[in-house]
Amino acid sequence: MKTGGYFYLFASLDYCCRGLLSDYNVIVGRSKKVGGPYLDKDGKLLVNGGGTVIAKGNDDWTGVGHSAHYIMDKKSIMIMHGYDKRDNGRSKLIIREMNWSSDGWPSIIL
DSSP: OEETTEEEEEEEESOOSOGGGOOOEEEEEEESSTTOOOBOTTSOBGGGTOOEEEEOOOSSEEEEEEEEEEEETTEEEEEEEEEEGGGTTEEEEEEEEEEEOTTSOEEOOO
16 A cells, blocks of 8 residues: 555464454555565564554454555545454454554554
């Protein structure tokens, strides 16, 4: 995703597709060039294990991931799926608006 002078690379890590046992999450890094290098918020390279977590399980969801990112009507949108703890771990579609910090990092409220 390109916005604000940066290219953002989002990736899903850890284990998917295990219902309530899923623990995957979404990380992000950014670069001035589409070919990288991509760094997380702390300046660590994604290829060396870096990645700023933007979405992970909480009291309502186990693993969340396989995200897509769009800008629609001047809003940044993150679409993903997650496993609903309140519904026996069934996979559900999650759509959230991404907010941007003053220093250019995305976040969502899951």
